[in-house]
């Protein structure tokens with residue numbers, strides 16, 4: 001398989017007004033995020049999610065660097081002259097460097113309805129390259145006293161625990177499966193869980209697309225909630241998180257599939273009746 005960092009390394013953040021670029025974790029100044037280049041400073045930073053605009057507002061950057069107030073921040077894809085991300089250019093790159101595909105993972109990658117940043121998240125998740133606490137510990141960033149799951153369930157946070165075994169987030173999977181009108185006991189690791197969940201879509205292509213997108217959305221919502229719990233006080237209820245999955249998937253699908261012209265209330269009440277439009 002290709003170097004796990006290849007996707008991230010081929011995207012840079014071009015700063016406009018700086019309001020939607022994260023100072024530490026987006027690759028905007030160098031090819032890699034400042035959090036990676038200046039790990040110790042990043043550890044000390046009180047607000048790890050501060051934006052470039054906010055840092056400039058605090059006086060960082062001085063007179064030599066300025067934000068462009070009339071321009072929005074944007075992602076630049078380095079592998080195509082258009083600077084726009086495309087599945088084709090990504091595949092060309094992977095093929096060119098001789099990597100092999102894992103078909104099971106491919107089902108969850110490069111979904112045209114899923115935003116690029118979420119694609120990156122899924123890619124890192126499958127490769128166990130997210131900065132989960134066990135991974136941070138392996139890299140010496142945190143010590144053994146800081147390994148517990150952000151939900152305070154008492155277990156150590158690693159990939160499989162956080163997303164598939166945690167008692168707290170496990171309830172989110174139950175709420176979502178209830179919304180999708182099925183019940184099941186879920187597997188506790190990413191390989192089996194992804195295969196199992198996608199399999200609930202049966203043989204219908206539309207259903208499989210829907211179940212895949214929803215699976216990705218649940219994971220992304222869990223990851224965002226986990227970060228929120230770590231970096232800011234307060235946490236969403238599981239019901240709120242389930243509602244976020246419904247609205248996120250609604251907009252992803254609506255922006256991508258022309259036949260998906262349902263009202264949000266229809267999607268929320270009976271998602272299965274909307275799946276046929278995913279062609």
Ligand SMILES: [Zn+2]
Pocket residue numbers: 149150151152153154155161162165166167168
């Ligand atoms: Zn937990």
